Amino acid sequence: MSKKVVFITGASSGIGKAVGSYLTNNGYTVYGTSRNPDRITNSPFELVALDVRNKESISTAISEVLNKEGRIDVLINNAGVGITGPLEEIPAEEIQNNFETNLFGPIEVMKVVLPAMRQQKSGLIINVTSIAGYMGLPFRSVYSASKGALELITEALRMEVKPFNIHITNVAPGDFATNIAAGRYHAPLKKGSAYEKTYGFSLQTMDSHVDDGSDPNEMAKAIIKVINTNEPKVHYKVGAPLQKFSIVLKRILPDNLYEKMLMNHYKL
Incomplete structure (x- = not known):
């Protein structure tokens, strides 16, 4: 059987690069994307140019891979961008850019890949969302909303x-x-x-969480397990136990109590 072809958006660094490298080392044919692939000199897999905010760019990149390989078995919608700030002080154009990247872009990528997957009568799409998408976090309202919306799009689609x-x-x-x-x-x-x-303290807290974050290879190992699962679940969470447990707490605690817990955490 030929190698599975995997297409990963936002694969020039971070989680996307870690996942692409891990899959390449485990025998998959991987194509990653970057807005400027010519600037990347150390990628262990092929990179194609793609900007998820541009429909023509999406179509061109996916057509390039389909022309080379004849199929795309797995799409990993990983491209995304963070955003922080008091909602009142975030410019409208920055909110729009975040949704273009984190929500509308992944939707357009899926719309282009799905006809090929239908034709080959198989396919897997993995949308990389965020634990932050399960709850409205102070000073991360836009990010939580864009990732939470992608979670719901996935459930329906x-x-x-x-x-x-x-x-x-x-x-x-x-x-x-x-x-x-x-x-x-x-x-x-x-x-x-x-x-x-309050925003100054929250900004320091968020940055320290990333600095002390887990190894991106944990995501790579989780994703390869999903790829090798015959019937993937609707949701998977990958991260520190306390972060995953926060989703459970939101489900079982009264809203006001959960809100108070978050406010205490962010010293609000």
């Missing part, structure tokens, strides 16, 4: 495509030691802002 032997699942990571903190949009910490003290 997986039912629509099951008759075609196509499986779709979410894999939600917690905090991992990647460069996401450096690449995300930070609303400026404004001197004299009503949020200066």
Whole structure:
């Protein structure tokens, strides 16, 4: 049997690169994407140019892989961008950019890949979401919303495509030691802002969580298990036990109590 062909968006660094490297080392044919692949010199797998905010770019990249390999067995929608700030102080264009990258882009990638998967009568789509998408976190409202929306899109779409032997699942990571903190949009910490003290503390807390985050190879190992599962579940969570347990607490605690717990954590 020929090697499975895996297409990973946002694979030039961080989780995407770790997953692509791990799959390559385990015998998969991997194509990753980057907005500027020519700038990447150390990728262990082939990179193609793709900007998830551009429909033409998406179609061109996927066509390139289909022309070379004749199929795409696994799509890993990993491209994403972080954003922090008091909602009141985040520019509208930054909110729109976040949703274009974290939600609308992955939707468009799926829309282009699905016809090929239907034709080959098989396929797996893994949407990389976030544990933050399970709850509204202070000063991460936009990020939580965009990732939470992708979770719900996945829940609905997986039912629509099951008759075609196509499986779709979410894999939600917690905090991992990647460069996401450096690449995300930070609303400026404004001197004299009503949020200066609380946002400043939360920003330090979020950055420390990423710095102390887990090894991205944990995500790679989790994803290869999903790929080798005949009937993937709707949701997978990967991260520190406390981060995963926070989802359980949200489900079982009264809303006001859960909110109080979060506010204590962020010293609000």
